[in-house]
Structures are given as structure tokens and as C-alpha cells.
Amino acid sequence: MAQSWLDIPAGSDFSLINIPFGIVTYSGTSTPRAAVAIGDQVLDLVVFSEFDGFDGLADIQPYLHLFDEPTLNSFAALGRPLHKKVRAYLHDVFVKDGPFRERLQDNAQLRSASLVPLASVQTHLPMHIGDYTDFYVGKHHAFNVGVLFRGPANALQPNYTHLPVGYHGRASSVVVSGTPVRRPWGQILDTDKKTPIYHPSKRLDIELELGAFVCKPNYLGSPIPIGKAEDHLFGYVLLNDWSARDIQAWEYVPLGPFNAKNFASTISAWVVLADALEPFRTDGIQNTSELQPYLKPADSSVKPMFDINLEVDLKPKGVAASSVVSRSNGRHLLWSFPQMLAHHTVGGCPLNVGDLLGSGTISGPDDGTQGSLLEITGGGSKTVNVGGVERKFLEDGDEVVLRGWCEADGQRLGFGECRGQILAAWANGVAEE
Amino acid sequence: MAQSWLDIPAGSDFSLINIPFGIVTYSGTSTPRAAVAIGDQVLDLVVFSEFDGFDGLADIQPYLHLFDEPTLNSFAALGRPLHKKVRAYLHDVFVKDGPFRERLQDNAQLRSASLVPLASVQTHLPMHIGDYTDFYVGKHHAFNVGVLFRGPANALQPNYTHLPVGYHGRASSVVVSGTPVRRPWGQILDTDKKTPIYHPSKRLDIELELGAFVCKPNYLGSPIPIGKAEDHLFGYVLLNDWSARDIQAWEYVPLGPFNAKNFASTISAWVVLADALEPFRTDGIQNTSELQPYLKPADSSVKPMFDINLEVDLKPKGVAASSVVSRSNGRHLLWSFPQMLAHHTVGGCPLNVGDLLGSGTISGPDDGTQGSLLEITGGGSKTVNVGGVERKFLEDGDEVVLRGWCEADGQRLGFGECRGQILAAWANGVAEE
Incomplete structure (x- = not known):
């Protein structure tokens, strides 16, 4: 069973096998943005992107700005093959001693800038719902x-x-x-x-x-x-x-x-x-x-x-x-x-x-x-x-x-x-x- | 009964007492925009605004850019008192020898630039409909x-x-x-x-x-x-x-x-x-x-x-x-x-x-x-x-x-x-x- 370098509490909804997407604000953000939940933290995907967190995934590079939107609609519209790649990539970022350990595990500065306690974020409606x-x-x-x-x-x-x-x-x-x-x-x-x-x-x-x-x-x-x-x-x-x-x-x-x-x-x-x-x-x-x-x-x-x-x-x-x-x-x-x-x-x-x-x-x-x-x-x-x-x-x-x-x-x-x-x-x- | 300087065909849906709003494109426009129908013509409100057509109505001045949107939602959101003023103003622009005759009746250049035959415009869904x-x-x-x-x-x-x-x-x-x-x-x-x-x-x-x-x-x-x-x-x-x-x-x-x-x-x-x-x-x-x-x-x-x-x-x-x-x-x-x-x-x-x-x-x-x-x-x-x-x-x-x-x-x-x-x-x- 894969383990994370993050301390994911036992029984957490947001283990390595999940990595769900949401929209959050928290102290210090001016606008709602995309995030994933992992253990009792969330990863702010705007900050993560800004500091080259996605540099190991070429396919998402043209679309990083879409994480800086108040809903997930634009990210969703990229289609399932890309969702799968992004989720798999984030898994590999979160997994202990994984292929992208330099992104977060070994990068204290970005960890500190992009990981926010789940308890301190405000979640928002994740999608604009037309019907x-x-x-x-x-x-x-x-x-x-x-x-x-x-x-x-x-x-x-x-x-x-x-x-x-x-x-x-x-x-x-x-x-x-x-x-x-x-x-x-x-x-x-x-x-x-x-x-x-x-x-x-x-x-x-x-x-x-x-x-x-x-x-x-x-x-x-x-x-x-x-x-x-x-x-x-x-x-x-x-x-x-x-x-x-x-x-x-x-x-x-x-x-x-x-x-x-x-x-x-x-x-x-x-x-x-x-x-x-x-x-x-x-x-x-x-x-x-x-x-x-x-x-x-x-x-x-x-x-x-x-x-x-x-x-x-x-x-x-x-x-x-x-x-x-x-x-x-x-x-x-x-x-x-x-x-x-x-x-x-x-x-x-x-x-x-x-x-x-x-x-x-x-x-x-x-x-x-x-x-x-x-x-x-x-x-x-x-x-x-x-x-x-x-x-x-x-x-x-x-x-x-x-x-x-x-x-x-x-x-x-x-x-x-x-x-x-x-x-x-x-x-x-x-x-x- | 008020008459227009425009030649409004008898039996037209769009007489002086109407002045309905819609969204149009036509040859020469790059984007859908707001217009009103009058007789067998439409008045392009973006062009009309650009050439100071609304200069007789102070209340609408801060909002003229809203006519350059692909739906009427933003204009609608201005509220009924302002809709009423805009419609009354346009009536006075269209009425023969009216108080704002210099805007269109006496302005051949703007008439030619902003009035388009109804038959030559494409109409679009006028509103973004949430529910x-x-x-x-x-x-x-x-x-x-x-x-x-x-x-x-x-x-x-x-x-x-x-x-x-x-x-x-x-x-x-x-x-x-x-x-x-x-x-x-x-x-x-x-x-x-x-x-x-x-x-x-x-x-x-x-x-x-x-x-x-x-x-x-x-x-x-x-x-x-x-x-x-x-x-x-x-x-x-x-x-x-x-x-x-x-x-x-x-x-x-x-x-x-x-x-x-x-x-x-x-x-x-x-x-x-x-x-x-x-x-x-x-x-x-x-x-x-x-x-x-x-x-x-x-x-x-x-x-x-x-x-x-x-x-x-x-x-x-x-x-x-x-x-x-x-x-x-x-x-x-x-x-x-x-x-x-x-x-x-x-x-x-x-x-x-x-x-x-x-x-x-x-x-x-x-x-x-x-x-x-x-x-x-x-x-x-x-x-x-x-x-x-x-x-x-x-x-x-x-x-x-x-x-x-x-x-x-x-x-x-x-x-x-x-x-x-x-x-x-x-x-x-x-x-x-």
C-alpha cells in the first residue's frame, strides 16, 4: 500500500487513493481557486502551479491558469484523459520518495506556501451548475x-x-x-x-x-x-x-x-x-x-x-x-x-x-x-x-x-x-x- | 399619435410604442451586441453609444459598455427605472423632430453607421438563462x-x-x-x-x-x-x-x-x-x-x-x-x-x-x-x-x-x-x- 510523506490521519476521507478537487479560499487568498484535499490539508493548485509544481507534467502546462478560476468548470472541460493524468501526477507528488519528490516533499518553501490546513479553508460550490x-x-x-x-x-x-x-x-x-x-x-x-x-x-x-x-x-x-x-x-x-x-x-x-x-x-x-x-x-x-x-x-x-x-x-x-x-x-x-x-x-x-x-x-x-x-x-x-x-x-x-x-x-x-x-x-x- | 422620422411600415411589430431589446450580429460585427428594433430596422446600441448617441441621457453613461455584451443580462440588472429611462430616451430619439433630433434624425453619418435593416441581422438568445x-x-x-x-x-x-x-x-x-x-x-x-x-x-x-x-x-x-x-x-x-x-x-x-x-x-x-x-x-x-x-x-x-x-x-x-x-x-x-x-x-x-x-x-x-x-x-x-x-x-x-x-x-x-x-x-x- 503506497504511503505519503504527508502525515495522513488514519481514517481520513482524503487518502492517497482519493485526491478530490474543490474550490477554496483562505486567509491570504483574494479569489476562490482550485485545490485538492489530501489528509487534513489542501494543496492550493494556483500557488503550486506558480512555483513550478506541475513541471513534471507537460500536458497540463497550457492550462495552469484554469486553476485560478472560481469554479472547476474549465478544468472539467479539459476531459477525462487529462483529469486522470493530473490526479496520477499529484499522487506521485504526494507519495513518499516518489518520482516527483523534489516538487513538494523536498521543497520546504513550496510545502509551506501551497499546503493549507483543511480546517482553515472555506470551501465553495465547486462547479457553476447550468442545469x-x-x-x-x-x-x-x-x-x-x-x-x-x-x-x-x-x-x-x-x-x-x-x-x-x-x-x-x-x-x-x-x-x-x-x-x-x-x-x-x-x-x-x-x-x-x-x-x-x-x-x-x-x-x-x-x-x-x-x-x-x-x-x-x-x-x-x-x-x-x-x-x-x-x-x-x-x-x-x-x-x-x-x-x-x-x-x-x-x-x-x-x-x-x-x-x-x-x-x-x-x-x-x-x-x-x-x-x-x-x-x-x-x-x-x-x-x-x-x-x-x-x-x-x-x-x-x-x-x-x-x-x-x-x-x-x-x-x-x-x-x-x-x-x-x-x-x-x-x-x-x-x-x-x-x-x-x-x-x-x-x-x-x-x-x-x-x-x-x-x-x-x-x-x-x-x-x-x-x-x-x-x-x-x-x-x-x-x-x-x-x-x-x-x-x-x-x-x-x-x-x-x-x-x-x-x-x-x-x-x-x-x-x-x-x-x-x-x-x-x-x-x-x-x-x- | 406620435410619428417617427423613420419610415415605419404600417402594421410593423416594432412601432414607436414598442422599442424592444435584443442581441444581434450582422455583416461587419465581430461580436453579438445589444440592439433595439424599430420598424424594419435595428439600432446597434454599441455603435450608437460610441458616437455619443446617448449623450442626452446622463443616467446611462456609466453603463454604456454593457451594450457590448453577448446577452442583455447586465443591462437587465440595471433595474426597471433605468430601462424605462432608456426606452423613453430612444423614443425621443426616434420621434419626428423630437428633443434629441440631432442624435440621429439630423445626423446622417450616425444613421448610416448604427441603423441596420432588420432583415440583415442575425438575432441571438437575448438572455443567458440560468433557470x-x-x-x-x-x-x-x-x-x-x-x-x-x-x-x-x-x-x-x-x-x-x-x-x-x-x-x-x-x-x-x-x-x-x-x-x-x-x-x-x-x-x-x-x-x-x-x-x-x-x-x-x-x-x-x-x-x-x-x-x-x-x-x-x-x-x-x-x-x-x-x-x-x-x-x-x-x-x-x-x-x-x-x-x-x-x-x-x-x-x-x-x-x-x-x-x-x-x-x-x-x-x-x-x-x-x-x-x-x-x-x-x-x-x-x-x-x-x-x-x-x-x-x-x-x-x-x-x-x-x-x-x-x-x-x-x-x-x-x-x-x-x-x-x-x-x-x-x-x-x-x-x-x-x-x-x-x-x-x-x-x-x-x-x-x-x-x-x-x-x-x-x-x-x-x-x-x-x-x-x-x-x-x-x-x-x-x-x-x-x-x-x-x-x-x-x-x-x-x-x-x-x-x-x-x-x-x-x-x-x-x-x-x-x-x-x-x-x-x-x-x-x-x-x-x-
């Missing part, structure tokens, strides 16, 4: 929710196993981990279940998802063939698709969720590159329906999902410690991201660099593995004990952290946290200035 | 479509008169008038109505809508009070929300339309400023439901809708002339754009400058006034005669033009055309390189 699409391909979740609404016999709609169901989300309200989430006002049904009232949501929920960023555009009218879809996937983040269940139940017919979802969607700050996840491929949920040709995997020997441990941590207001309320896994999906891309574009919809695709809530098959409180509490019909207090849905002051990680040979590839705390609704629905 | 939201507030349309799906008793969902129903659309596939529209492939049900097949849409349709652009942002967690919503509205365009009805019918449960709508949405090229429409206010469809406080108009003496004549022109392939297949009006809406904005943001969803809101299909109450072929042909159960040929839905080569205009004192305020022609689906679903 955000949320799928619904966590089959257990779709089934669980369907049972609550329509009973087990009709839980899944007839289309469910034939296409990756998805809808257009709201790009402008995607926020980075740590951003507080204000409880939304909206229309909900009164206790008589018939009369709408104007009220803060009483059934505020989480959704445990994976997100994927697009790094290669397709053009209007030009579908992405499934065999080329991997080329369009930059990397992955955790996604909490906060949901106001009572607003959703009243508004969603006939055109789908709207205000129930568009008040905030939180993503983790570090983009785990698609290449980093390759060693963790695994099988997903078996689909027994005959697939349409555009959805058939081009190479059936490539396993479609990733074996990512997923966890929902909830710290109720006033409780000292957080508790894990769900343990799930990235394998619990019916459709892969390449299938989502192929379906999204089959009619010619253009996807741009920076577009975000969500998987939909990832629930496992068993109790304790459901990715939303709606499922955990049976639609709010029972409470769950969280560190000594009872919860059906989120209360003001509650803090939620999603975590995700893969493990191999004792090293951990993690996503960093996807955190958000619930703020009380505005009094009377009017924002304070 | 696109499509509402569904054309009540006659919602009812007509509901009858087809659920019968007259349950045609409208219970929420319909309580909130402006809407969904998130796809910003990346909004295109400017004139862009061809490729017939989408997708999943549709076979003639057995049960088995999905992979096929080009057989039920390609139009939707006659109005679109509104946002010119002032609100921030995450900060609703727009209805009394301030007008400040956020930059201007209006025509919108054809092309729809694949067979793809929609199969995919839309439970999360709403997706690929049925995201292959293209066409807008007219010229943004009619909100101020220009003020004289054409009129009543909309009466809503007898008690409105929640955040949706109650701040000033009930202000009529909520605009008296805009709307028309759908269809030219079937191989037929020499187009025929009007629908005549509707902008008054046939249940909710106003300020109500849509207030509802969209009630939970804190942030809207950005350039965001586009669609009204939903605007159908009138009578035969001949429906804004979609789905309604005109009773869900495809009968044909409509268009210039001697029969149509249920759009055929390859068919060309659709939406038009919209107001009239006062013999002058016309029009939107220009919103045009698109249907291209045949790709053979086998694969785009030609």
Missing part, C-alpha cells in the same frame, strides 16, 4: 414511497423499470456543504387534509443521494450514446435533496415537485473524480425488464454501480452528539449514471459542463438503510429515537451530515461531509433584511 | 387537457385555483426563434398502449405561451413579496414549449414532464420591456378561491394581465402559405406573473437575472382559440385542415410561427415572430456528425 436534474433511480426508495402513497401492489409506476425516471431540479438553489437551510414557508394542507394554509413546512426531510457532474457537453439534437457516456462524467459528490413533504404532497399534481425541493439542495464540497471510483465498481439492483437499445450497457463486463458506504448523521438541536439514522450504499440503484445520461439526451437535450445529475434517494432494502425520514418513520406515522429525543421530521436547529466512503487495503476514499443545519422559518414569511 | 420555470396557469388549457386525461369532473386538480402550478424546465434547450427543432426519439407506448418502444415521437406538438425574464435577483431564503414582484420583471417574449405528447404520457408519472419537453423550447428574439406593456393591462380569468396572503395582489386596482393578441401560424410541409390554427389572448391566465414570482420564491428559492418564467399554454375558452394541437384535435382523435392538408400533430418539415401583438391608436406593439421548423428524426437515433 440540475434529479433522477429517481433508488428503487427501494421509490418502492417505499410508492407504498405509502398507493400501496404495495401499485408502488412502482409502469415506466419505472423501463427508463430512469427523472425531473428537472432547480440549479440556483444548489448550495455547498455548511450552508444553513431556512425552513420554507409554503402551501400545505390543514389538519382537515382539504384546506390549504400558508405555513412553514411541518414535514421537512432529507434525501440521501449521489450527484454527478458533467465534464463534456453534447449539443442540441445530439444524443450521447451510452458507450460514450463515461467520457461525460467528471466526478461525484454527496447530495442532500432537502424536501418539504407537506408542500410536495399538495403541489405535485400533475407536474411534479416544485417548491417542495427548490429552497435548497446541498452538495459536498470535494468532487471525487470518476477515475478514483473505478476500483470500487459493483453490481446494482438487477433489472429484469428488457432494456431499450439506447439504455443497454455497451460493455456488460463493466459493473455499473459503485460500492460506496453511505450514512446519514443527525444531531438534534440540544443533543450533544450526532447519531447515525441510516446506513446505505451506492449500489442500491436500478440505473447507472451512464444510463441516466443516455436517457436524458435521447431526445436531443443538451447537457453542459457543470450540469449536475442526482441519483434520487438511495435506500437499502432493510430497516435502518432508508435514505429519508419519510421512509424511516413510515410517512411520519411513528417516531425514531435520535440520541434520546424523538423525531418524525426535522426540527429547527437540527443538523444533518451525509457521509460516503469506499475502502480498499485499509485506505479510505471519502467524500467529505455534506452538512446543513435547519434555521427557523421567518416570522410571518418575511425575510429579515 | 427556466414553466407554469401552467392557462386555465382553459389545463382544463382541456385535464378533460382528455380524467374527464370534465376531475379535469383540474384540487390545488389548481390555490397556487400557480409550475415545474422546473430545462434552461439549456431554450433556443431563439428560427432554430430548427429536431424530432426527438424517446420511449413511447406501442399501439397496444402497454409496451414501450424506442421511436421518434409521433405526437409532436406546440404550446403557445408567454415568457417573462427576471431582471432583479432575490437571495436564498428570501421570498419576493408580491408588492415588489413587478420590480423583478424585465420584459416579455413569446414561447413555444414544444412537447412530445407520447413521450410525456409514458414518462410523466410521478415526477412530471422531462424528455417530452427538454429537446427544445423556442422564444422570440426581442424582449418587449415590461414598461411597454403597461398600457395594455386587462383583467384575467376570475379566481373565486380565497387567496393565501402572499398571493393577494398588493394593489387590486392594477389589472393583472395583458391584452395581447396571440396567434399560431402553421405552414405544413409542401403547402405554400401558412394558416392560422389558433387565435388566443394573453388575458386567458388565472395567475399573473407577479403571483408566479411570489409563489416561486415563497419558500426561499433564489431567482437570478436572466431566469425565464413561462406562463403555460394560453388557450381561450372557445374552438379556434386553443394553444396546442392536443386540444385542437381532441387528443389526436380528429384532424384539423391546414391549408388543404390534414394534421393531428406536427409532421417533418412543418413550420410553426407564434405571433403576439397589442394595438393602440393604430400603432402596434408586437413581439416579432417565434419560429421553428421540424426536422426529421435522426435515422436510428444517432446524430449525424
